[in-house]
Amino acid sequence: MIVLPVLIFATIIGAPVIAIHRDFDYPYFADHDGSNNDFSHSRVTREVSSVNSQNGTTKYKTEFIEIPSSHKEPDRILFKVIIRKAQRTSYPVGVNGSRKLLAFKWAPNQVKYSFVLNDNVYYVSSPEQRPIKVSDHERDGLIHGTFDWVYKEEIFLREYIRGGAMWFSPSAKYLAYASRAVNSSEKMLMTTYSRDERYNYNYNMEYPKTGEKRIAEFSISIWSAEKNKSITMDVQLTNPKSFHYLFGVSWVTLHGKELLLTTWANRWQNETSLTICDYEKATCSLIYEHKYMHGQWADPTGHTNIIHSNSSFFILLPNSVGNNSWQHVARIFVTPDLKFESISFVPSGEYDITAIVEYRPTENEIFYTAQAPHPWNLHVYASPAGENSFLKTDQCVTCAYSNCTYQGSVEVSRAHNLMVHLTCRGPSKPYRTTFFPSVSAQSDGKYTYTNSESTDENYESEWKIETIVLNNGYEAIVQIFHGDLDLNSIPVTLFVYGAPGFNKVSDEYKPPPRSTGNTTAAVHIDVRGSSGRGWNYRSQIYGRMVTVEVEDTYEAMRMVLDKYPRLDKHRVGVQGSSYGGTLTTALVEVAPEGFFKCAMAGAPVTNFALYDATYSERYMADTALSAYTDLTLNVTKFAHTKFLLVHGMRDDNVHFQHSALLIEALQNADIQFGLMMNEAYAFYRTGQKLRNPGKEGCRSLTSMNKKFRWLKTDQDLRTLVHYGKSGCIIAIIAGNKPTNRNEQLRLLAEALDEEVTALIDSGAEFHDYILKEMAIALNEKKKCWPKFTASERWIRQWKSHYRVTGRHITKIVSVKKKKDEGKIKEQVDELRAQVQQIVEEHPDIYIWNCDQTGMVKEAHGKRTLARKGVKQVVCVAQSVEATTSSITLLPIIGMDGYTYLVNIQHVLTLASLIVNFLLVNFIIRGRNKDIGNYRMLLTCFAINYFVFTVVHYLTYPIAETHPNTFMQRSHGPIKSLFMQCIYIGNYGTSFPLLCANFVYRVMVLKSNLREHFNKLLVGTVLAVIASFGLWFFVAYALFSQDNESRAITRELFEGRFPSPIVHTVHTADLYVVAVYWSGTTFDGPRWKCFGGAIILVTIMSTVYGTITTCSVVIVKHTTTHAKSTGSIRLQRQLFTCLTIFPLATAYFPAGFCIFAPILGVSWPSISMVLPNFCCLHPLFDGLVVMLAITEYRKSLMQLVTCGRVKKKPNASFVSHNLSSSYSGKT
Known part of the structure; x- marks a missing residue:
């Protein structure tokens, strides 16, 4: 019970509690804000969508489920979509039970969406409504709403993955989509080989190769939601009969009207034509043409997501400056009747612009990213887009940060105060930052900076x-x-x-x-x-x-x-x-x-x-x-x-x-x-194409594991991708031919067996942690597998395979070492340095003990690893001789507290079970009927603590504190996330029970309230159920893991973790982790957990306030009216045990555990104490109840003294006696 207060205090200051377990397939969550964003994961995902509707904010969860066999046709990946509202309402996306979709897209900031099914586009006004068919593939024979492989890969650059070839207008009144003919280009045979299928699978994928005459051509159609009518646009180009690529599509608002801006390119992509499509006119009118000079070509990235003003739009075009031509921002003005007016370039220097970020109409300034001032830099620049701007010429907005010279994911506010939010991607480690540049007439047209975040100016790249x-x-x-x-x-x-x-x-x-x-x-x-x-x-x-x-x-x-x-x-x-x-x-x-x-x-x-x-x-x-x-x-x-x-x-x-x-x-x-x-990597690349510098697809760990069972963790998948992208060149240099992971680890295991055999034959004493160090050292030497960590599971499997286990040492043979003074001095100096380093790294963890056995740095005495079946285990001990007594250093034995904690856990659990079992037994067999309904309340009270003790024993959480973090791991038989949440929910049930206990005691003092005992009992049962559900929901939903916290905490587990409990940590995926501040720095709280913390703290504060108030009322009433000093003393003892005592035993250690990480103080040894407090509450509370009721107290004395203490008749509950004495009864 001590763990939950710690987690609650953590979340108050913004700490997320992340439950990370590998016992089951936990879904991946990604944020989706309801905007026109394409989905960025090809795995089975649930994307949380907060969509603004006219009735307020309606929250939906969009779950994508990839069809397992769809990878066989890489240009037509199929998936299912389920939209969930609240907890139990779901809306499968599809038509008449057919749900295998080719594309899905939300409208920007709306509850509307569209999807592609069987090459037809459908529109849905809200998840509760039926789909409206927009196109008619059966009639015209065209493929609507999706791109072919070459468009996905080379033109739209994986920007439209699940979104397909569909574009909602900003108001969602119009839906544009692209269409093409079936079999519009030559096909390439793709063959799939599978262990599960006897015959290979062949698929003909459209793939026009160089010089191929037939390449897919797309047409553009716009559908009106108001008219429920789709119109194919008449694209008016200079040479409409020649081939044209659809090069870019973007909705713009010009002169107050929503229009579709499309870009078309010729076959060689050195001529582009920009057209404006108007639904009312059913035409795409040519607005501007650009012919590139020889040696230049059009880049598709400069024609997607067009930035615009009310009368113009911005694109990237070559511009001659000096003796060179650069990619600069061109502004094209459009007249009210949608005709070309003029074109001009915004002032820019001798550098290439990579992307247009935002246009701020108030200041008439354009923001963009450029490779400047050096080609290897990437900075945010601003430039005047015309007159009435404070800026006189282009200016670097982010160059003030000397150690943030390469930026990505830039966002600039369009209105109000200027705010720049970006990711500093180098040369220091990446981080997110926000700052507020400003420019005024007094600053000579230059930006000044306020509230900007500092960077690590001392970082120097390798x-x-x-x-x-x-x-x-x-x-x-x-x-x-x-x-x-x-x-x-x-x-x-x-x-x-x-x-x-x-x-x-x-x-x-x-x-x-x-x-x-x-x-x-x-x-x-x-x-x-x-x-x-x-x-x-x-x-x-x-x-x-x-x-x-x-x-x-x-x-x-x-x-x-x-x-x-x-x-x-x-x-x-x-x-x-x-x-x-x-x-x-x-x-x-x-x-x-x-x-x-x-x-x-x-x-x-x-x-x-x-x-x-x-x-x-x-x-x-x-x-x-x-x-x-x-x-x-x-x-x-x-x-x-x-x-x-x-x-x-x-x-x-x-x-x-x-x-x-x-x-x-x-x-x-x-x-x-x-x-x-590379079958595995090739399969990985068949996934949806997204945000990959190498233009490769990607698949989820779940999808990969179904086909390649050896890919078990995210690290395995990252290693595969690393091999796929760069190969293992060091393996070639070293001459290591095996590239299969299992084969490499098999060779490593055999080499480790040889070294272990030599150690056993020499009589050396060694343990699992030495085995781990040997495995890691061998892997570094042989370069078998990158990031090999010799996990506990790997060591355990290796020991089982090679029949190695821990044995008691039955005989120690002392061998005198030959005296070599020079070598002795080297060994002593080396040992001294090792001991000093260990003591400095672990100043408050280990209990040190000196011995002369020669067994250095061991964690378990009298045991060593040996082959299974060996009866006699001989250990050779050799003392260290010294040249002089002044440099003699005794070996050190470290004591591991884990065994101690486990033994204490067993004792406390057993004691708690016995006490609460006795309490239930006393209540059932008790003869006193005057207690009435309180017997049922006490029974629920005891059974709850009985269940809590069992759940705690099965989970056995151990909490630890480290700088800016709080961690908890299950060390019991069951380590799943579900069991953790059951444990937390069970903890929450104690609050309504305690509250009902004290409310009952107050009701006993008020005769007019005694008739409401039955209502109190029913209310207590309902409150227990509600409390369990609420605590379980908060732990499972609000305190669950997310990508941000996973990335933050994984860095904490890179090396050997300094803890007496968790001393072999290699991955954060086995832990419940709370990070106080984003990025483990004081950047700000984690708001996701803050809401859950408020809920839990409100419950705890309300209950604890009620308990304290009731206790004060009872003590005061007893002191005023009671005729027995024993009753007064007993009530004060109850007040101390049930209100003040937990503050000292539970909440103070929990608070200390939380506030220490806030200050960056490590105190992992506190974990030696915390787990045992979790068993003390059911033990102490059960004892208090038995001692508070006369009959139960005497039954306990009868049991302890084996019947030598006789029970007196007329035993009654002390509070009932007090109420009787107040009314004049004896």
């Missing part, structure tokens, strides 16, 4: 950026991680990507490469073709992909090796995936023989003539297919490089066809190479 001038006159930007500077020579890995318009070098926070660590240097390089330096650099790759970027990258890498001799030029590796795999393969072919000792190419495009047409032709235009670079023509240099090829056979982006041709060329040249058929 990656260093510099520029190198190549022989061709162009500059290469190089980013280097130098690794361990104490190493005179270090191998180096070149990580590449190199796609057009992509930057590998940036100020974004990068930890050391996971596959290499500090033992290997790493290099990133940006050359011609990359963005951030204008079209002079970007257009160099136009029409000649896989040429100039390969030459520049090799030359830059050679110059880096010449500049830094400690980078071993004889141990150089290169790796990359997708376009990076292409660049990796090309670098091996371009560089001299043996320049790269090893290479890893993941899903390389060996010839862009075989890639999709939309991507290839954007950068190659009408280049002849014979001029495309073919990486399979000359592979002779691979004979001098260790090469690992990684590719998934169901990769829907880069088809296995590319690797198959490369494999054929390598085999024909008789070249040895490694091949990894």
Whole structure:
């Protein structure tokens, strides 16, 4: 019972209580605010939607359930949607029982939504209403409301995942959707192999390759909710018969009217046409055309989510400044009759703009993100969009923060006071921040900053950026991680990507490469073709992909090796995936023989003539297919490089066809190479495409685990993705061929068995924590699996497989050590340093004891690990000799308090069960009938504590405090979240019972209230049920885990956790965690838990106030009217035990546990005491009840004294005696 007050105090100050368990599949929750946001997870999700309606705020939960077999058709992922309102009302989305959807979209800030079923678009005005059919696939034979694969992948860039090709107007009066013909392009055969199916599954997916004549063309239709009518727009282009891509769709409000702004691009994507679609006119009128200069192309990202004013809109277009052309913001003005008026560029410097963020009409300013002042930076800029602006020219809004030079997820307020909310993504670790810049006439048109948050100005990135001038006159930007500077020579890995318009070098926070660590240097390089330096650099790759970027990258890498001799030029590796795999393969072919000792190419495009047409032709235009670079023509240099090829056979982006041709060329040249058929990663990529820098799909852990059982945790999935993206280059360097996780861990287990056998044979004493350290050290040495933690479960399974268990030491053999004074001194100094470090790290946890057995740093004496079945366990002990007595250091034995806690738990639980069992027995067998209804109340009271004791024993929560956090873990037989909530709900039932107890005692004093005893009993039962449900709901719903708290707390469990109870923690997923402040800093409280805390604290405060008030009334009444001093003394004892005593035993330790983390003070040893207090309440309360009632007290004395104390007749409840004496009765 001590745990819940701790959790409640935690939530008062904004601490979320997160129950994280792996015993069952817990659903993932993501926030959805009812706006026009596309859903960002392909897993089975529940997205909480708060939607504003005319009747107030109606809350819905939208649950997406992916159809298990839908991954076989990657361009038509099917899923089900269930909309839930309140607790029990649900609305399945579909028509006539058919629920397999292709798309689903909420209207912005409305309860309306649309969905696509069987290639038809449907509209629903609210979840309670029936769907309205918007399109008619059966009549016109078109596919409505969804994009094909190439549009999802290359044009709309995974922005419309489940939202499909549908767009609600801001008022939701109109719904626009795109349509295309069936079989509008050539198809590619996709084959799925499964263990569960005897035959493979073949699926023909539309995938137009380079040069293909037929590519899907889309039309635009708009449906009116008021008229219930859909009209296909007449798109008026200059050359309507030629092919056009639908390049962008966005609703705008111009001159007070909602209009649809659509962008169309020609086949080579170097000409764009902007049209304004009007439902009333049924036309999309051409408003502006732009023809790009040679070497330039249109980027789809600049034509989605168009920012606009009442008379204009903003897009990104090339603009000549100086001797270069840059991506700048163009403002296009539109007349009231929707005609083109003028175009102008907002003032900007010599830098590339990446995205338009917001337009503030009051100040007439436009905000955007730009790669400035250096190409590797990403800052927020503001510029005057016209006259009547305080700004005179463009200005960097965020450059004042020297250690936040790379920003993402930027939000700028459109009205009222200017507020900028963004994520600082580098060079320091990412964090969210909000600040309030202002500009006035007195500031000379420059921004000043108020209420801004400080950053870690002293942080220095381990990656260093510099520029190198190549022989061709162009500059290469190089980013280097130098690794361990104490190493005179270090191998180096070149990580590449190199796609057009992509930057590998940036100020974004990068930890050391996971596959290499500090033992290997790493290099990133940006050359011609990359963005951030204008079209002079970007257009160099136009029409000649896989040429100039390969030459520049090799030359830059050679110059880096010449500049830094400690980078071993004889141990150089290169790796990359997708376009990076292409660049990796090309670098091996371009560089001299043996320049790269090893290479890893993941899903390389060996010839862009075989890639999709939309991507290839954007950068190659009408280049002849014979001029495309073919990486399979000359592979002779691979004979001098260790090469690992990684590719998934169901990769829907880069088809296995590319690797198959490369494999054929390598085999024909008789070249040895490694091949990894990355089935798991390929399956992962078949999920919905979303927010992935590598343009890859993703799947949930639940979806992956159904097919690959070895993927059990989020860490396993992250490791798979890491391998898929970058491979394990260190494994190639070390010569480790196995890449299967199970195989690698099997080799690790065998190596550990060899070392354990040597330890047992030598007679050494060792335990589980040494076994864990040995496993981790072996993994680091052999590089078997990244982030291997040697979990408790893994150690337990290893011991079971290799028949190792804990045994008592039956004999200790003392061996005299040969005297080597130099070695002895080294060992003593090393031991002293280890002991000092341990004592400094754990000043208040361990109880230290000196001994001369030579068993250093052991947690359990007289036991060691040995083989199962061994009867005689011999331990060899060897004392440490010293050169002089002044440096002799006795070994140290640490005492672990966990066994002590478990034993105390058993004793207290047993005592509590006995006391409450006796109390129930006394009540049932009692002869005194005058107590009346109070017998039932006492019975419920005792049974409740009996149940609480059992539940607490099964759960056995142990609470611990650490800086800014509070943690609780179940150590009992049952560790599920449901059991934790049962425990918390059961705790809540004690409050109405206690309250009824004291109310009854007051009612006894008032004769006119005695007739309401039955009502009190019924009210008590109802209050107990309601309290249980309320506490259970708060714990399960409001205090449940979320992504934010999971991310915050996981960092606390990176290393060895300094705690006497939880001394082998490796993941936060087994814990209930409360974080006081977001980000474990004092940024602000966690509001989600604050509401739950208010509910619980209100209940506790009300009940405790009632108990205290009733106790004071009883004591005062007793003191005034009672004729017996014993009665007065007994009532005061009751007041002390049931009101004041819990403050000292329960609430004070709980409060201390909470306020210590607020101050950043660690006090984990408090967990040695807290669990036992949970058993004291049912024990003490049961004893108090038995001692307060004369008959029960004497029955207890009879039992204790074995019948030597005789019971007197006429025993009665003391409060009843008091009330009788007040009325003149004896």
